[in-house]
Amino acid sequence: MTNGAFITFEGIDGAGKSSHIDALAQALRAAGHTVTLTREPGGTPLAEKLRGMLLHDSMDALTETLLVFAARRDHLRCVIEPALARGEVVLCDRFTDATFAYQGAGRGFDLEVLSYMERLAQTGVGLQPDLMRNPDLTLWFDVPPEVAAQRLSAARAPDRFESQPVEFFTRVARGYADRAAGAPQRFARIDSSQPREQVAAQLRAVVAAHGWLAQTP
Ligand SMILES: Nc1ncnc2c1ncn2[C@@H]1O[C@H](COP(=O)(O)OP(=O)(O)O)[C@@H](O)[C@H]1O
Numbered sequence: 001m002t003n004g005a006f007i008t009f010e011g012i013d014g015a016g017k018s019s020h021i022d023a024l025a026q027a028l029r030a031a032g033h034t035v036t037l038t039r040e041p042g043g044t045p046l047a048e049k050l051r052g053m054l055l056h057d058s059m060d061a062l063t064e065t066l067l068v069f070a071a072r073r074d075h076l077r078c079v080i081e082p083a084l085a086r087g088e089v090v091l092c093d094r095f096t097d098a099t100f101a102y103q104g105a106g107r108g109f110d111l112e113v114l115s116y117m118e119r120l121a122q123t124g125v126g127l128q129p130d131l132m133r134n135p136d137l138t139l140w141f142d143v144p145p146e147v148a149a150q151r152l153s154a155a156r157a158p159d160r161f162e163s164q165p166v167e168f169f170t171r172v173a174r175g176y177a178d179r180a181a182g183a184p185q186r187f188a189r190i191d192s193s194q195p196r197e198q199v200a201a202q203l204r205a206v207v208a209a210h211g212w213l214a215q216t217p
């Protein structure tokens, strides 16, 4: 058994995840936790190579899904499970909810096949052979797609996913909402259309409510 915690960050591109993950890692470290900060697709040398292909090379939805799960399996085996076994807090920028949202809802890939692949990729990698690894908490940055698009257009050159039209992100956002409805105990919705300071305060309050940070008065 492990005392570690697996916390994932999710949301459409431009929702504001990356703006908060470092600060949360710092707060957790200040509270005495050892934190592994990582991301998907990526987090290992192999998975980072796959990330490069996923973000820049054109491919069909099945190829995309296979690469995403291959990267995830390697990441779980080499980084996430060992960190959790050491009792660390793992903060991961995206995980399987992104696959259901982007490949499933966004690109229309079969959700039942995704569920099967999820089970296959996330089982038998840790100390408990029968356990299917899932996040303990998913921080879902929810923002209207139009707001996210506006933020992104001001921020950076788009990759293959970010250059999709706003209708794609409307489907992706719906995919996240469906995943959240299916696992309400695991998901915490962060209203990411708020100003940055309020988003940070809400985030901190959620993590504190789970006992990983002190409650602020
Ligand atoms: N609450 C916010 N209000 C306004 N702009 C924000 C907010 N949070 C993030 N941004 C800006 O929006 C852009 C996308 O944020 P980012 O954290 O990179 O999103 P993500 O990692 O979810 O794609 C960045 O330019 C960032 O500075």
Ligand SMILES: Cc1cn([C@H]2C[C@H](O)[C@@H](COP(=O)(O)OP(=O)(O)O)O2)c(=O)[nH]c1=O
Residues within 6 Å of the ligand: 013, 014, 018, 039, 040, 041, 068, 093, 094, 095, 096, 098, 099, 100, 102, 103, 161, 162
């Ligand atoms: C994990 C994952 C990410 N993605 C996509 C979503 C993002 O557009 C992209 C990379 O995610 P991200 O790390 O959020 O990129 P950035 O920090 O540049 O915003 O990969 C999927 O399509 N499926 C997945 O399973």
